[in-house]
Amino acid sequence: MASRGVVGIFLFSALPLLCLELRRGIPDLGVKDLILLCGRIFLLLAFLTLIISVTTSWLNSFKSSQVYLKEEEEKNEKRQKLVRKKQQEAQGEKVSRYIENVLKPHQEMKLRKLEERFYQMTGETWKLSNGHKLGVLDLPEEPPETADExxxxxxxxxxxxxxxxxxxxxxxxxxxxxxxxxxxxxxxxxxxxxxxxxxxxxxxxxxxxxxxxxxxxxxxxxxxxxxxx
Incomplete structure (x- = not known):
């Protein structure tokens, strides 16, 4: 389709020159003149073909470069998004480790000290131990006051x-x-x-x-x- 369009443009561009030459040379038009006229037309067509070919090639390369640049921009944007995502994940892991290894133990220690102070004031420091298995402590039923012994x-x-x-x-x-x-x-x-x-x-x-x-x-x-x- 492109080659047909180029040929059509060439022919359309050569018509004015052909008409001009025919108008000036119709009275004494000979074989030599026709050959020269055809040579001029072919030279013009070749020159126009070269110009259009170079222009088309430049346009195609320009479009290709634009497409390439656009693809590179999209790739860079994807890479940047991936880098930002990894940085956010790494930052989130650092925050989680900080909370788990620093902030949480600090809060637990602070709460532990408050509990120690409270139970020391109430005389129930046994609650600060790691715990003991009491098992089932069955106390005998309390006898009435009137019972003997x-x-x-x-x-x-x-x-x-x-x-x-x-x-x-x-x-x-x-x-x-x-x-x-x-x-x-x-x-x-x-x-x-x-x-x-x-x-x-x-x-x-x-x-x-x-x-x-x-x-x-x-x-x-x-x-x-x-x-x-």
Whole structure:
């Protein structure tokens, strides 16, 4: 299609020259004149062909360069988007690591200190331990006041609370420690001691309350153990 258009343009451009030559040479037009006229026309066509070919080639190369530049711009834009995405992901990972490794431990430490201060004020520092398996601590049913062989025991806690409960004298002495743990004071952190004289409560497996000397209403102190040892 392009070559046909070029030939048409050539012929259309040569017609004026042909008409001019024919008008000037019609009276004495000979064979030599026709040959010269045809030579001029072919030279003109060749010159026009060269100009159009060069122009077309330049236009095509210009279009190709424009297309190439556009493709390169699109590629660069895609690469930039990919680089920005990777940078954002890397930044997000840094933020996550900072939160997980720095900010979160700092907040936990700050909260831990606040908890320590609070429980030290309330006398419940046992809650700051890593935890202990208490199992199922079953306390015997509290007997009525009118029952025989009953003793009332009071626990004076570090927070200042005083808790009272009744037991049969025949109950195992271990029930006192079960009761202490039941109210939140673990035996690994706290101990029981008598009020007067003040001494640690001695308990052995198989001993009853009566065996350890609790035969009347008694007040026991819940004391925090020395953790430095």
């Amino acid at each position: 009953v003793v009332a025991v009071a626990l004076r806690c570090p927070s200042g609370r005083v808790l009272k409960r009744r037991f049969f004298k025949s109950c195992s002495s271990q029930v006192l420690f079960h009761w202490m743990m039941k109210i939140g004071y673990h035996i690994s952190l706290y101990s029981l001691s008598t009020s007067f004289p003040r001494r640690p409560l001695e308990v052995e497996e198989g001993w009853s309350l009566q065996d350890i000397g609790i035969t009347m209403d008694t007040v026991l102190n819940v004391e925090e153990k020395d953790q430095s040892n």
